[in-house]
Amino acid sequence: MNKDRNLIEEEYKWNIEEMYPNEEDIDLDIKKVEDLINKVKLYKGKLGDSKDNLCEALILSIDASRIVSNLYVYTHMKLHEDTRINENQAIATKIEMISTELSMATSYMIPEIISIDDNKLKEFLQSEELRFYKKYIDDIIRQKPHTLSEKEEEILAAVSDISGVAENVYDMLSFADLEFPEIDGEDGNKIKLTNSNFSVLLKSKNRKIRKDAFEAVYSTYEKYKNTFASTLYGGIKSEIFYAKMRKYNSALEGSLFNDDVNVDVYNNLILAMDENLDSLNKYIELKKKFLKLDEIHMYDLYVPLTENFDMNIPYEKAQDIILKALKPLGEDYLSIIRRAFSERWIDVYENEGKQGGAYSWGSYDSHPYILMNYHDDLNSLFTLIHELGHSVHSYYSRSTQEYLYSDYKIFVAEVASTLNELLLINYLLENSSSKEETIYLLNYYLEQFRTTVYRQTMFAEFEKITHEKVERKEPLTAKEFTDIYYGLNEKYYGKSCNVDKQIGLEWARIPHFYSNFYVYKYATGFSAASALSQQILNEGKDAVKRYIEFLKSGGSDYPLNQLRAAGVDMEKKESVDKALSVFSNLVDKLEKEL
Known part of the structure; x- marks a missing residue:
């Protein structure tokens, strides 16, 4: 409660x-x-x-x-x-x-x-x-x-x-008005479903709880699917309207223009995923085998690969782990993290009516702030270190640049947050005390990869398809949105997973679809962060210096130039291919551990 x-x-x-x-x-x-x-x-x-x-x-x-x-x-x-x-x-x-x-x-x-x-x-x-x-x-x-x-x-x-009405209606409906039912928890205790605890329940060892939560949440969205479809269709039409008025060839081109990013970067990302779906499905097959399931469903995908192992991480313990994990970034970086903890930059726990999810925000004249809904688990630890990456990026940028050049582009925003996550998983694996913990962590890392690279690219492809349809003046109702989204899940997971029909409604749960072509930046950011984190761990001070300068550069240059100066070229498809090869190698490592 x-x-x-x-x-x-x-x-x-x-x-x-x-x-x-x-x-x-x-x-x-x-x-x-x-x-x-x-x-x-x-x-x-x-x-x-x-x-x-x-x-x-x-x-x-x-x-x-x-x-x-x-x-x-x-x-x-x-x-x-x-x-x-x-x-x-x-x-x-x-x-x-x-x-x-x-x-x-x-x-x-x-x-x-x-x-x-x-x-x-x-x-x-x-x-x-x-x-x-x-x-x-x-x-x-x-x-x-x-x-x-x-x-x-x-x-x-x-x-x-x-133009912001569609997103505002979505926010009010999703976070203020939408009521989810209760389900039976362990020992028959009732659990009131919320946006925040849904993700926790999908990790439950009890398959009935996972299934019940999955079906209860999507049966709720089913009731409001036409309203959600109207808001999303309105949001897409708004984006296309602005793109047309400004004489762009497409909403996608218009969205990428401010970052000085070529449409090929977006399309290459989708192409790279298409060429690497076998590794994803091999990973899902390993999950099915470990969980001893005849068939694996969408509500089984988030379960940790351990029988009786879990990581309980209270907020205070999370702070200690984060400071140790980020030690490779140097004392100056750590001093900012300590301030965030001690000076109340963070709104930690869930409360009635609080917005779900997590973000880092703040203005030029304030220090950064973080909204969280912390649970004592590994996911919350990763969310916290992710948002701290954004916050330190903002702190360095605002401390170094004048207001006019202090806002960095969204394209590079996810690099700072994801790099923190990569350093965290590296630290946790190095300090693992058992085979069971290693399996748990490998699984968690692969899940981060699946949801940050594969899943976000699937989202990006959904955006591309829906925008192109509206640009061709094809109307989109709840049925079309659901069919498109279900088809993409079939494409990504169909070789290894029973793709439940309810997952077709997940598009109604995704707030990022109201932030014009945003989600692909998670995947490109992860790829860039993967390269930079390896440079930091292998090269040390020189790589750290380049990286801190990147964080300080704010909006003083275009993103691709900033990343090249830091040490990675995102115009080359190989940057994504290398990140996907890391995923493939880790799947092989997990297979050996199992």
Whole structure:
């Protein structure tokens, strides 16, 4: 049973009140933003008149953006503590509207910058005042073919809050309104299903509990499948609308453009998986053999490969393990981790109404924050070290870069988090005290690989197929979404697994489908992290130095360039192939241990 938030000890709750100790501070920042919005509007039509005008308008818009970021992050983190509280919903919505107002007020800037004569703009950028903005403006010029007229940009900014409705409805339905039934647990005790404990129950040694949880959760989604289909279809149509308006060939191309990533990187990832499904199915066959099953079902995939072995890892023990596992990254890195533990950067435990899952967030003017729903198990340990990877990345980036260049691209975000996981599994395997523990850990690592590389690529292929269908003006209902998703599970697991019909509804559970072509970055990030972690373990200080510089580089360069400087080239398909060969070798190692 989830606790009331008031019953959770303060040391296990994040201290976001550091950002805004009282409502007056929020009101003060809202007033500052409104004042800045009014000021930045005065420069409309005047950016090309002088370098001073351009510089002053940039400063005003960046200052406003920085304050809005503080407000947005705080109010939404406050909402996520308990999504049922109306006051928190109201203030978060208000800040969303202010954010839209700022976007509208500054929508003239990019078209005006693009319209400035090339020679005049080059002269502007040579001045001391504007030299700092050169990369920012160069990036705007790169987007020239996809930038609209001033009036059109203003319209797009005005409808931006509408485009988020699908995701907001999904969040409210999934985390606030959706009620799952109870199932019979051990000894007949009832278990109330939640988004968070579902993944735990799928690891139960009791097959009936796994099956009952699986069927109960998906029978619940079955009841709401048409609503979920409508929200996802709306989200996809919104993404395609923006891609078309900005003259991209596809929503996929439009999504990858900001990262300066070629569509081939995405397609090569899917191709690499297609060529390496035999290793995945061999692993599933090993599971079936170990579990002594005549046939293995989708609800059996997450069970650890040990009869009576489990790892109980309380939060305090997790902290100690993490500090030891990340020792190869050096003392400076570890000092930031210690601060996260001691200064209440982390909201640890589940409570009634709290948003499910986990994330690392924060603004430029705050330290990073982590939302968790910690259970005393290995999965929570990995989730924690994953989010800490994001947090340290953000800390280094914000400490080193100015606000304008402090946000790193999502393409590289998963590298920092996954590398931490790889160092953790390396540490745990090296310190394994029994064959049973080694099998357990190998299985866990292979599961991480399966879910982070294979599964996320399957998600990416689902996104690609559904977007292409909508781009061809084919309507998608719950049936089409379910058929497509079921077909992909058949493709990935059909040689080794009984693909239960209920898994076809899993698309309704995946929040990342509302973050335009995001999930493939988990798989590419894992591949890059695999290479970098091996360099750190084998080369030592030189590799660590390159890696820390990568973390500090923030948004000062494009992702593929950043990764090349760190030591890995993701434009080469071999980078993914090498990661998949690691999976294959570990499957062979597990086979020998079994």
